[in-house]
Amino acid sequence: MERGFFLVLEGVEGAGKTTQARLISHWLEELGIPHQLAREPGGTLLGEAVREVLLESDGLEILPETELLLMLAARATFVRQVVEPALARGEVMVADRFELSSLAYQGLGRGLGLHRVRELNAFATGGVHPDLTLVFDLPVTMGRNRQDMAGKVQDRIEGEGADFLESVRKAYRMLAEEDGSVELVDASLSEAEVHRTVREFLRSGFPELFDPGRG
Numbered sequence: 001m002e003r004g005f006f007l008v009l010e011g012v013e014g015a016g017k018t019t020q021a022r023l024i025s026h027w028l029e030e031l032g033i034p035h036q037l038a039r040e041p042g043g044t045l046l047g048e049a050v051r052e053v054l055l056e057s058d059g060l061e062i063l064p065e066t067e068l069l070l071m072l073a074a075r076a077t078f079v080r081q082v083v084e085p086a087l088a089r090g091e092v093m094v095a096d097r098f099e100l101s102s103l104a105y106q107g108l109g110r111g112l113g114l115h116r117v118r119e120l121n122a123f124a125t126g127g128v129h130p131d132l133t134l135v136f137d138l139p140v141t142m143g144r145n146r147q148d149m150a151g152k153v154q155d156r157i158e159g160e161g162a163d164f165l166e167s168v169r170k171a172y173r174m175l176a177e178e179d180g181s182v183e184l185v186d187a188s189l190s191e192a193e194v195h196r197t198v199r200e201f202l203r204s205g206f207p208e209l210f211d212p213g214r215g
Helices: 017-031 045-056 064-088 099-109 114-125 140-149 162-178 191-205
Strands: 005-011 035-039 092-096 132-137 182-186
Touching: 005 017, 005 064, 005 099, 017 035, 017 092, 017 132, 017 191, 035 064, 045 064, 064 092, 064 099, 064 114, 099 114, 099 162, 132 162, 132 191, 140 162, 162 182, 182 191
Parallel strands: 005 092, 005 132, 035 092, 132 182
Antiparallel strands: none
C-alpha cells in the first residue's frame, strides 16, 4: 500500500482554518477518499489534556519553554497514534495545525529561535513532515472581528494581544516564503471562495490524488 498524503492547515486566530479543515473533510467524503481529520494539540487523550492546559488554564503561568515542550509532547503522541497509522493505511491525513505553529508561535512569536524549535520538533515527530501546508493568511484585526461576531471567547494564546498575533502572522508569511511545501491562501475572501481556492489548488497541484474528474 502506498503512503498516504499529509495535509496541514495553519493560520492566525480567526483565519477560518478549522472551518476549511471541516469542509475539506466533507469534500473528501464526497470523492470517496479515505481520510482522517484531527486537530493539534489534540487528536489523542493526551493531546486533548495538553490542549486544555495550554489554552484554557486560567491564571496558570506557562513559560514559553514550557509551552513549547507541552506542545511537542502532545505532537509526539499525535504523530505515533494518529498520523503515522493513517499514512500507513494510505489515507489523507488532514491536520488542523502541526509543526509550523511551533515555529511561528514559539520559535518567532515567543522568541525561542527557529533552530532550537526545529531540532526539538524533529525529535518529537521522528522526522514526519507534511506533504503540504496551507497557511490561511488574514490580518489580525479582521480575524478578531470575525471571532467577536461569532461570540467566541478568547483562549490564553488569543488573549496575548494584537502585537503578538501580528508577529505570528508575519512569521507564517516568512516561513511560507522559505519552504516550498508551504502555500499561502488569502483568507480574507468568503468561506465559499476560500474553499473553492483550496479545492482548485489541491486538484491542480496533486491531480493523481484529487482527480478533477471525480469532483
